[in-house]
Amino acid sequence: MANPYPTGWRSKSTPFLAKSLQVTPADSHHGSWQLWGSLGTVRIFYHLAMIVSKYLLKTLRESPSGAELPSHIFLLRGGYVKQLASGLYSILPLGKRVLNKIERIIREEMDAVEGQEVDLPLVQPSELWMESGRYGAIGAELLRFKDRSEHHMVLAMTHEEAITDLARYVLSSYKQLPFMIWQFKLKFRDEPRSRGGLVRVREFVMKDAYSFHRNDQDLDAYYQRMYKAYENIFQRVGIKPIVVKSDTGIMGGKIAHEFMLESGYGEDYLIISEDGSYSANQEIAEFQRVHAKAVPLALEKVATPGKQTIEEVSTLLGIKPEQTMKAVMFEAEQDKRRCLVLALIRGDLEVSDVKLRNYLKVPWLLPAADDFIRSFGAVPGYAGPVGLKERPDLLVLADLSVSEAGNLVGGANEEGFHYRHVNFLRDFQTPHCGDFAKAQAGYLAPDGKSVLRAVRGIEIGNIFKLGTKFTQSMNCAYLDEDGKHQTPTMGCYGIGLGRLMAAAIETSHDEFGPIWPKEIAPFHVHLLNIGREPEVMETCAKLMSEWEAAGFEVLFDDRDERPGVKFKDADLWGIPLRLAVGKKGLAEGMVEWKPRREKEFTKVPIGELTSRLREFYPDH
RNA sequence: CGGGGCGUAGCUCAGUCUGGCUAGAGCAUCAGCUUUGGGAGCUGAGGGUCGUAGGUUCGAAUCCUGUCGCCCCGACCA
Numbered sequence: 001m002a003n004p005y006p007t008g009w010r011s012k013s014t015p016f017l018a019k020s021l022q023v024t025p026a027d028s029h030h031g032s033w034q035l036w037g038s039l040g041t042v043r044i045f046y047h048l049a050m051i052v053s054k055y056l057l058k059t060l061r062e063s064p065s066g067a068e069l070p071s072h073i074f075l076l077r078g079g080y081v082k083q084l085a086s087g088l089y090s091i092l093p094l095g096k097r098v099l100n101k102i103e104r105i106i107r108e109e110m111d112a113v114e115g116q117e118v119d120l121p122l123v124q125p126s127e128l129w130m131e132s133g134r135y136g137a138i139g140a141e142l143l144r145f146k147d148r149s150e151h152h153m154v155l156a157m158t159h160e161e162a163i164t165d166l167a168r169y170v171l172s173s174y175k176q177l178p179f180m181i182w183q184f185k186l187k188f189r190d191e192p193r194s195r196g197g198l199v200r201v202r203e204f205v206m207k208d209a210y211s212f213h214r215n216d217q218d219l220d221a222y223y224q225r226m227y228k229a230y231e232n233i234f235q236r237v238g239i240k241p242i243v244v245k246s247d248t249g250i251m252g253g254k255i256a257h258e259f260m261l262e263s264g265y266g267e268d269y270l271i272i273s274e275d276g277s278y279s280a281n282q283e284i285a286e287f288q289r290v291h292a293k294a295v296p297l298a299l300e301k302v303a304t305p306g307k308q309t310i311e312e313v314s315t316l317l318g319i320k321p322e323q324t325m326k327a328v329m330f331e332a333e334q335d336k337r338r339c340l341v342l343a344l345i346r347g348d349l350e351v352s353d354v355k356l357r358n359y360l361k362v363p364w365l366l367p368a369a370d371d372f373i374r375s376f377g378a379v380p381g382y383a384g385p386v387g388l389k390e391r392p393d394l395l396v397l398a399d400l401s402v403s404e405a406g407n408l409v410g411g412a413n414e415e416g417f418h419y420r421h422v423n424f425l426r427d428f429q430t431p432h433c434g435d436f437a438k439a440q441a442g443y444l445a446p447d448g449k450s451v452l453r454a455v456r457g458i459e460i461g462n463i464f465k466l467g468t469k470f471t472q473s474m475n476c477a478y479l480d481e482d483g484k485h486q487t488p489t490m491g492c493y494g495i496g497l498g499r500l501m502a503a504a505i506e507t508s509h510d511e512f513g514p515i516w517p518k519e520i521a522p523f524h525v526h527l528l529n530i531g532r533e534p535e536v537m538e539t540c541a542k543l544m545s546e547w548e549a550a551g552f553e554v555l556f557d558d559r560d561e562r563p564g565v566k567f568k569d570a571d572l573w574g575i576p577l578r579l580a581v582g583k584k585g586l587a588e589g590m591v592e593w594k595p596r597r598e599k600e601f602t603k604v605p606i607g608e609l610t611s612r613l614r615e616f617y618p619d620h
Numbered sequence: 621c622g623g624g625g626c627g628u629a630g631c632u633c634a635g636u637c638u639g640g641c642u643a644g645a646g647c648a649u650c651a652g653c654u655u656u657g658g659g660a661g662c663u664g665a666g667g668g669u670c671g672u673a674g675g676u677u678c679g680a681a682u683c684c685u686g687u688c689g690c691c692c693c694g695a696c697c698a
Contacts, residue, residue: 061647061659062632066691086690134698141697158698192621192696200697248698267697464698494698530657564658571658582657592657 049554057094059569069265071502072197074514078572087194087202097522098501105236106207109229115182120162122186126152128161132473137363143190155188160470163210168476178218182209198502209493219489226463226493238517239507244270245280247354256464260457261503270457273445283354285439286446291405297421305416308381310347321347325402325410327383329368339393340376346401352438384411385428396430403433460503461495514574515596526575528557528566530582539581
């Protein structure tokens with residue numbers, strides 16, 4: 001370059017600035033910038049180093065209205081993301097760097113379990129989803145539309161169908177099994193309500209992995225390896241998840257685990273035993289019922305005029321709610337027939353509709369309409385199982401709290417009357433007895449050895465033994481040693497990247513901003529100058545180029561801002577190490593060394609910085 | 621989908637109840653000067669069809685109706 005000071009002469013009164021720091025585009029073909037100093041030219045490559053004055057980000061002094069979670073506030077204030085619409089976020093360069101780091105970690109862990117990375121379409125033909133049966137089973141969350149040639153299409157909310165389609169194309173022999181295919185891929189879910197910044201969004205990138213196996217034993221073994229891989233991933237991003245058993249829902253699988261971050265903002269309720277031996281999502285959590293065995297007394301009708309709720313009835317009769325029986329009624333469709341579901345449960349417990357749905361194998365349950373209830377001879381408010389005529393479309397389900405207890409007060413199916421001393425088998429029967437109750441804090445753990453407590457959690461990943469749900473419905477098969485067609489069994493494993501980034505902040509922040517774990521911080525080093533003296537700027541330029549050459553990622557805050565502004569932004573950017581170069585320190589040959597996690601800085605001789613850096617990042 | 625709240629400058633908000641001059645402040649941005657260790661000071665500048673459509677009125681950010689958007693609680697969530 002002929003002219004070392006081509007543009008941007010800042011100030012007539014401080015011409016030395018132009019010599020100390022002048023940033024211009026380098027040879028435009030190299031996508032880099034050059035810093036001029038008396039040392040000569042320093043070329044800066046974007047992927048390794050960045051100078052703040054050229055970086056596309058914007059920090060906010062105040063948090064935008066509506067942001068409540070620390071992760072939401074800091075991601076917006078720090079310039080990591082920007083909201084475009086409800087549940088839709090633009091990722092800015094700084095946020096993208098964090099996501100890239102997360103991707104790198106996940107890719108390494110997927111490699112370690114022999115995953116093969118692919119990329120499948122977001123837009124998919126509806127036929128594919130009809131084939132698996134999910135087109136009808138999923139509601140408005142699945143976005144459906146027509147393309148210009150009137151083909152029915154969907155935006156994929158997950159990729160089981162597409163992956164099974166790929167698997168049935170490539171898979172022919174047992175010799176190919178097992179294998180695992182995975183991708184980082186956009187998902188779209190038309191959520192009824194997005195919330196909490198990146199915690200629940202409508203469009204997001206997910207790492208989704210799918211494994212194919214000859215049998216359940218092989219799937220079980222691989223599932224365990226994936227479980228371990230997930231533990232590695234979360235540990236590396238600085239998160240300590242609670243792992244819970246979870247609902248397998250209409251996916252039809254067998255076993256699933258969710259990796260949850262405990263958080264008061266979480267959408268899921270987790271049930272955990274005090275001794276730590278049991279944990280499950282509340283949807284499916286089990287517990288041990290406590291009930292007194294009693295000698296059945298004679299059935300007795302009592303007048304309870306106007307008393308419909310458990311509370312009213314038990315108060316009137318002077319008994320405890322646990323001596324009553326509640327009948328909760330739903331409508332469901334089973335075998336294409338509209339059915340009345342009469343769920344019986346002890347008065348003090350609550351019905352879990354997830355458990356009901358899973359037992360009945362139906363996708364939905366609706367509260368039953370009054371006239372529908374009456375058509376079965378039951379009376380809303382006074383409904384009970386006693387005296388109801390058996391019908392094929394009447395499904396009576398008895399929770400263990402009812403079938404194993406006795407002498408309960410239940411509805412008489414007559415306006416204003418209940419029965420005392422209702423007993424299972426003697427007064428009513430049903431083959432459908434089981435666990436249909438929602439577990440609550442304070443109940444006994446399934447093993448009876450400790451008490452359950454409830455915490456809220458954010459789901460940050462799941463692993464799922466799918467079984468043959470997709471391979472069967474979509475006709476994915478292979479030939480075994482005997483030349484016979486066999487259906488492979490599947491597992492699927494997901495992690496939402498944006499949510500993971502938010503979860504990392506939820507786990508690690510202070511009042512000023514995030515404290516990024518070393519492995520996912522957007523940069524390794526945050527370098528900043530205090531004062532604009534030539535020697536300060538030159539030292540910064542020299543250090544930057546030295547570290548860049550050593551492979552460290554450096555963010556240099558070269559702005560002509562007051563130290564306070566730079567420190568505040570440094571906190572907001574949360575880079576693990578902040579190094580400040582100022583005239584005073586420089587006079588002693590020192591630079592200020594401040595890990596983000598610590599309150600105070602220490603002074604380090606300039607000559608030792610690079611070796612200290614290597615100690616700070618031993619894995620680098 | 622039910623309940624609640626909010627839409628005024630890039631961001632945070634005042635003004636709306638009780639209609640009335642050219643629609644305001646702080647922060648941010650641009651220019652200049654000063655300043656330089658935890659979000660500086662002064663001077664000046666740019667930036668808003670007050671979400672949108674209609675209505676009432678001599679006159680609407682303000683009152684009425686519709687509509688769109690955003691947030692929170694609940695329902696929902698492979």
